[in-house]
Amino acid sequence: MIILAATPIGNLGDASRRLIEALQTATVVAAEDTRTTQRLLAALGVENRPRLIALHDHNEKDRAPELVELARDRDVLVLSDAGMPTVSDPGYGLVAAAAAAGVVVTAIPGPSAVLTALAVAGLPTDRFTFEGFVPRKPGERAGALRALANEPRTMVFFDAPTRVAATLADMAAAFGADRRAAVCRELTKLHEEVARGTLDELAAWAADGVRGELVIVVAGAAPREVAFPDAVTQVLELVRSGTRLKDAAGEVSAHTGHSSRELYQAALAVRG
Structure with a gap:
């Protein structure tokens, strides 16, 4: 089988x-970086020396068929440099290929920068979305953030320390300067830090430079004030575009605050 294994994001413990x-x-072992895996084996005192096969963004498409065939006869352990494979790391293409070929895929759960940051950010955790790495180019970054301006769920982003000040400033412009957020730095490590505040405050905090691995957590947009009849109209428009009625009611409920059950029933009544 294919075994996806989560590795420490900082603390070896x-x-x-x-x-x-x-x-x-x-x-x-299929590893994002074989040198990192060798260092992990040494740090954990593991004397076993498995065959190491590089599996990264640039070769995953070509390497996946080979690994799937190997997994028919033996277990193939898949590691990223830190955290769970497939989450902004290699592995998705391999899992898809294994599933299509009827090869079993399982996971050894463990550390996750996404969930750790979400847990300590102090923002709503009942519903959230992971947006991965923020685009590097300023224009693409600003456009991607504008598209998320009305996202009602808490959002989790990865970013590089060299860009985080610009990213937070762009987030303040796209989401509003007063939107609550948290920047989680060096999670599980000795110098772990969680900076909380408005996006405007955090942009000023980051202006002098920030070091280390970063995760940004941003509160979702507050429900917009939409009259109930207008909300029902939005549900019906989504249904006409091909969305299931139940899903449409849930989507409109998320950004208007109206009960999804009441929206569903009202839209059903209008449809007859």
Whole structure:
């Protein structure tokens, strides 16, 4: 089978017993960076020396068929440099290929920068969306953020320390200077820090420079004041565009604050 294994995002003490056992017995490891995996084996005191196969963004499409065939006869352990493979890291293409070929895929859960940041940010956690890395180019970044301006769920982003000040300024412009957010730096490491405030405040905080691995968590947009009849009209428009009635009611409910059940029933009544 294919085994996706989460590795520590900073603190080696977060390596699970299952991860260590898998490393001790693995014969084939597909790794985002084989040098990083070698350092992990040494740091965890694992003497096993499995066959290491590089699996990264630039070769995953070509390498996936080989790994799927290997997994028919033996377990193939898949590692990213930190956290869970496939989450802004290689692995999705391999999993898709394995599923299509009928090869079993399982996971050894563990550390996740996304969930750790979400947990400590102090923002709503009942519904959230992971947006991955913020675009590097200013124009693309500003456009991507504008498209998320009305997203009602808490949003989680990855970003580089060299760009975070510009990113926070663009977020303030797109989402509003008073939108609440948190910048989580060096999670699980010695110098872990969580800076909380408005986007305007955080942009000023980051202006002098920020170091380390970063995760940005931003509060979702507040529900817009939309009259109930107008909200029902929005539901019907989504239905006409091909959205299921239940899903349309839920989507409109998320950004208007009206009950999805009441929107569903009202739209159903209008449709007859």
